[in-house]
Amino acid sequence: MIESSLKDIAAALRDKKVSAVELATESLSRIEAGNARINAFVTVDRDGALATAKAADERLAAGTAGPLTGIPLAHKDVFCTEGVLTTCGSKMLSNFVSPYDAHVVSLLKAAGAVMVGKTNMDEFAMGSSNENSHFGPTRNPWNTDKVPGGSSGGSAAAVAARMVPIATGTDTGGSIRQPASLCGITGIKPTYGRVSRYGMIAYASSLDQGGAFGYSAEDCALLLSAMAGHDPRDSTSLEQGAEDFGRDLAKPLAGLRVGLPKEFFAEGMSDDVRATVDAAIAEYRKLGATTVEVSLPNARLAIPAYYVIAPAEASSNLSRFDGVRYGHRAADYGDLNDMYCKSRAEGFGSEVKRRILVGTYVLSHGYYDAYYIKAQKLRRLIANDFAAAFQQCDLIAGPVSPTVAFGIGEKSDDPVQMYLSDIYTIAVNLAGLPGLSHPAGFGAGGLPVGLQLIGNYFGEARLLNAAHQYQQHTDWHTRVPAGL
């Protein structure tokens, strides 16, 4: 049953063909069977899941169930969950049992969704491969020698391996779209400010945004609709009420104008990814869309700008981990300063330390204007490029990642090579736009390739509409890895 669409699972629950407890049990046994191989979960909350599922069954019986009541789901371990370990993929928080729930977690609890566990991730969401986790790398269900992408790689792999039908993620520079692409599932990052960051452990606050993974655009629409909405506890939360992001799913695509940024198609994409992306765009044309070339001349500056802004904000955000109020404290230390320095050196992994150091430097006296302010100016230029492009089109299409999933260990020693794998996703975060990845076919080694759709601000419903129509006419999103 876990392999079915949310609509079918909800119908089966309603018609008493399956209970929420049975669904949770199915999800838990799939995790038990597959997690040693995939390492998608850091924590499995069996008791919590079964208790929540029982409560969901009572709601179903009472007729007060919503569309997610009784549906098993997993949270990326960046979201605080009261009473459940919340590690953020770090040794620093390897003993942190959160005393409160993230806003997203509260909303999904209220919706009756059944959290089965917390998924593995790059430490503090810094990474594109999930290799930066203190709990070992997550493996790609399509080929366990390959990375699942990151930083939400555990959530993407859990959905791809059909352990759960939906999962939450966060996307600061591509961390939902890239793993969705590499694992062959659908993932959406909404407009910045849609999903509350309250209780979502901060990496780069002006870029971090929560979002959804599922088998299809339709399922993502259901999950995202339950996650989004104004939250006064997040100072950057948009003052907009809840929305049904699935409201336009059925709209035909005739007349849709799809912009193709010439810079995305110029070079850098591997041949297999290019062929798959081209074929997907041809399918959109068949569905009635027209394509138009657009230009994002400053998009190439997205990576340098990002690697100033994100580390700067990270160095500030991660200063809270001092070994005093929560998290790791070194066993041996001298004075207070030594305790800070040793606790942080032991608690953080090498990529996190690198980004803290870069951020500390670019924010230090005399360098702030040359780096942080300069990067924020580039951010404006990048956002202006998108604004100009959206004068000519309704949404933008292109690749998510320049290649299919790469090998575990292949780029882990070379941060700059790793950073470049996010070339097509990062500009979207800098501009704060919504973006989605949906399965579009397979490339080298039979590994999945995603197509990225980028929308204008608040254009989530339109993105999901386009992806849903594509999925009504193709079956890539229904393919599952061998051996499941």
Next chain:
Amino acid sequence: MSLSLDEVRHIAKLARLELAAGDAEATQAKLNGIFGLIEEMQAVDTDGVEPMSHPQELAQRLRDDAVSETDRRAAFQAVAPQTEAGLYLVPKVIE
């Protein structure tokens, strides 16, 4: 631009990260790779461009100065490395 070893040690100190003696060189090499990437942005003319910090240009909201949270000290201190009598314990700062 490239960072000297002394600069690497200095920013590690500012960031309160102990740098093991043998790690400074490797850290320096990787940081300089990253700064090589970052330097690309200096080639762009951004005179007159307004820096962007939030896509929707929202102003920070203010809330009323009223008590909104309940006392959960015990729950929050339960995750602290060392507490006593409701206080966080750290090494002695003032003799």
